[in-house]
Amino acid sequence: MxxxxxxxxxxxxxxxxxxxxxxxxxxxxxxxxxxxxxxxxxxxxxxxxxxxxxxxxxxxxxxxxxxxxVGAERLIEMFEVMAELEGLAGRLAVRRHTDADMKAILETHEACRQAAEAGDSDAYYYENERFHFAIYHAGHSQFLFEQCSALHRRLKPYRRLQLRVRNRVAKSFAEHEQVVAALTAGKEEAAGRALHDHVAIQGERFSDFIASLSHARSSDMRQSAAAKT
Amino acid sequence: MxxxxxxxxxxxxxxxxxxxxxxxxxxxxxxxxxxxxxxxxxxxxxxxxxxxxxxxxxxxxxxxxxxxxVGAERLIEMFEVMAELEGLAGRLAVRRHTDADMKAILETHEACRQAAEAGDSDAYYYENERFHFAIYHAGHSQFLFEQCSALHRRLKPYRRLQLRVRNRVAKSFAEHEQVVAALTAGKEEAAGRALHDHVAIQGERFSDFIASLSHARSSDMRQSAAAKT
DNA sequence: TCGACGACCATTGTATACAAGTTTGTTGAC
DNA sequence: GTCAACAAACTTGTATACAATGGTCGTCGA
Incomplete structure (x- = not known):
């Protein structure tokens, strides 16, 4: 110890x-x-x-x-890179996945479905994470897995906030369906594109989202500054 | 201080x-x-x-x-990710580069040409680095720049070794020409693909390359072990 | 009354001392 | 002669003490 x-x-x-x-x-x-x-x-x-x-x-x-x-621009940049890496992970997963990998992906996908249908955004948040990690894993690239994991964790708080946006869970799951369809069909490019867009779409919407977030933050800081005196 | x-x-x-x-x-x-x-x-x-x-x-x-x-597999994985990020940087560079960015890229490209024609692999190694960094910069994504820089530095020693391989400098420069052509023509996908392949080609050749490297390393270790006694 | 200069205090950076664990060498026994 | 066990020394991990710097608060002058 x-x-x-x-x-x-x-x-x-x-x-x-x-x-x-x-x-x-x-x-x-x-x-x-x-x-x-x-x-x-x-x-x-x-x-x-x-x-x-x-x-x-x-x-x-x-x-x-x-x-x-993390400024708005930087956050968007991070989602941009994340999207690219997820796309790569998706393509590699198509090429390299084992039966166990696919089983894990489908299982987490089903868990996502249940959470989405229940409208439980917190549960979806958790299962979504497992779904993505299952795909990283299926790529059989330790380094890519680490890079994706690190970025995924880094973007965690923002992703979580975004899932609370109206209808986002349902749309996210619809995108997952496309990903799974491409994976099971063995369509490398389609899987890569689906995963890329799935992540990129989050970054693209952040311009306005961040505005409200930084607004909330500045009020937080006023609060803590007031508490200090 | x-x-x-x-x-x-x-x-x-x-x-x-x-x-x-x-x-x-x-x-x-x-x-x-x-x-x-x-x-x-x-x-x-x-x-x-x-x-x-x-x-x-x-x-x-x-x-x-x-x-x-860094094992052989991991090194290949790292080049795989690097290739993907370079591809992204290339596409972003096409979309976002300023005149100054392009000027910097062309300048380093010319410096590469001179080093390549002189057959000076060490000079080429140095100018090649500047060329790639100029492209990262032209993408106007601070985060991507940092990620690319970090990976580039990490892979530095291996890249340097590889440049000593026969004809590699000339081939590398030919690939640069394609990259520059795509950039100046404003062809986003072509630039991304050219850069991706330029990096990926290095990783692909590493299987055998690593074999000789680890061989040299083990003899190094024997040497240092002998020196210790 | 406002601003600038100076001193003091709080906080970080570095060094050293001490504790805990791992490795290696020696000794003894089989 | 070889293997195992014990002990000592060396190396890392943590705590504490001291030095240096930056920020803040107060006072003095304009």
Missing amino acids: SGNIRQRLRDEIENEILTGHWVPGHRLDEVALANRFGVSRTPIREALLQLSAAGLIEVRPRRGAIVAS | SGNIRQRLRDEIENEILTGHWVPGHRLDEVALANRFGVSRTPIREALLQLSAAGLIEVRPRRGAIVAS
Whole structure:
């Protein structure tokens, strides 16, 4: 139970950020975190530096670490890259999937269907994640799997918010159906395109979506600034 | 001149790895590095952890850090992803490039031509890098630029080795010509495909290439093991 | 009353000390 | 002679102390 402490800290802090519990711009106080987790500053610092290397936080020399703020343009860029990688994963999945891979994909697809029909966006959010990971896995490229996973996790909070938009769950599932159809038919290009568009469509709608989000954030910051005084 | 020490250490160590000065599997001794750079273990550890987050080294709890060994399959996977991202960068460059972007691309292209005609593979290696970065830049996607840069740097040593293969420089330049032609003609898909294939072709040839590389490495290790006794 | 300069305090960066674990070498027994 | 077990030394992980810097608050002057 040593050496894993840093790992645990990294995961906990990462989780706080990815769940949106800490707003972008939120300052990460080393001593406060050390007290909270009952450790010294050293492992905290090491965890923070790892997170900074992953791009989740920004460390400004002598001025502490803050949760990285992801601007609208950058978010769109990230979805753009994600779309490209998902497309690749889809094509590779068609070429390389085993029976077990396809079984896993179809199972998660069915779980998505149930969540979608129940109108349960939180359940859909969870099953959707499993569906995509099943496809990454079926591509049989460890590196691509890691890249996709990292980006997927990074975009998690925004994806979750978007699923709450009216009808988005139903549309998302319809897109999944196309993906599955192409996969089972063994149509490489179609599967790639379907997955690409499935992700890209989310990025494309973000221009206006972000506007409301950054609005909410600025009110949050006003709130926390007021609480500080 | 503080807080940059860690950055400097990170870059120095990263450089040692990327230039192939330290073989995969090489153990990174914290005190040795601390002595070498004239600092304490703390900033060394922090630099190492950042590198581990970037995937350049592996840290095994209580057992120290080693230079990550990149297996043949993984290397091919990385080129596969790189090809995909370069393709995207090419297509975006067609859509979004400014006059200055195109000027930069053509300039580096000409520099490549001169190096290729001179048969100077080292110069070509350098100019080739600038050429690709110019294209990443022309895509006007900060995130994509970062992803491409990181992967490009990561694959640097292998690319350099490959350029020494007979005729590879000439063939590489011929591929660049196609890329430039598609870019100037404004053909998005063609540019994307040309760049994709330009990178993918390198990965595809690695199966046999790696065999000789790992052979050379094992003889290196025998050598260093002999030197140790 | 507003702005600028200075001092103090809070927080980060680095070093060192201490604890815990892994590896290696030596010794003994089979 | 070889294998195993124990011990010591070396290496990593964590805590704490100290140094350095940036921000903030207060005071003084215009």
